[in-house]
């Protein structure tokens with residue numbers, strides 16, 4: 001049986017109302033850090049994952065000293081949430097450019113399938129067509145978006161890979177779909193037994209965008225279109241990596257297709273076993289989009305995330321992503337060796 005015959009889609013029912021990881025912050029948990037109000041989301045002994053940050057004046061360029069402070073917080077929490085920033089496209093891009101010298105250019109929709117935003121440094125990951133209607137079944141964007149509902153890291157299949165993603169909401173959040181879910185791959189790695197850590201230590205994984213698209217939408221992506229394949233060839237990365245804070249982490253995604261040296265079936269079995277491990281409730285929180293201007297900044301090197309899948313009744317969702325390329329030693333992955 002082909003691996004693509006099993007279902008890897010998710011229903012739009014997350015989060016459960018009892019999920020303690022749901023982002024409902026209590027003021028009492030906030031701390032003051034250099035004039036910023038920092039409210040951690042998940043705390044687990046010595047570590048924390050996710051934080052909402054208040055106290056930034058987004059109406060003018062962010063001073064470099066504050067950028068350095070935010071990067072420090074980012075390294076600690078991996079996911080930073082900012083409410084009601086009021087940022088527009090230009091200031092969204094400008095802030096992303098303060099976090100890394102190169103931004104990823106969106107290769108898919110700019111100039112070809114949807115240039116509604118018309119800005120190559122912003123990925124249109126909303127559900128709005130150029131004529132204002134919402135994306136519906138049968139459109140390639142609808143099929144493509146199904147893969148975004150699988151747990152993944154952004155652009156692990158690109159050279160260089162993505163370091164940060166900054167997703168900004170415009171307008172009013174969609175009703176029934178305004179959640180993004182995050183998983184802590186550092187704490188998940190730490191929770192593995194030593195024997196498993198030893199087994200994983202030297203493994204190398206091939207990441208392929210078209211694998212995750214095919215998992216989520218086997219018919220539409222039986223074969224990527226020629227221009228799609230040309231744009232995004234596979235890339236290999238180490239499975240176990242070191243996070244910015246020095247902890248080890250799992251670099252995983254639905255894009256992970258093969259573990260070098262293993263069969264496709266054995267690769268997928270281990271990859272999904274690990275994804276399931278990383279996405280247990282104690283490692284996951286869900287962020288609710290409350291209003292236009294909300295922004296979440298995550299580190300793809302030390303977390304996974306997923307969107308809710310589109311539904312036919314979903315209202316317009318206008319979210320745009322700036323992506324900062326990794327410029328570190330692992331940015332280009334590792335050389336694929338002969339299996």
Ligand SMILES: [Fe+2]
Pocket residue numbers: 148152153154305
């Ligand atoms: Fe994503």
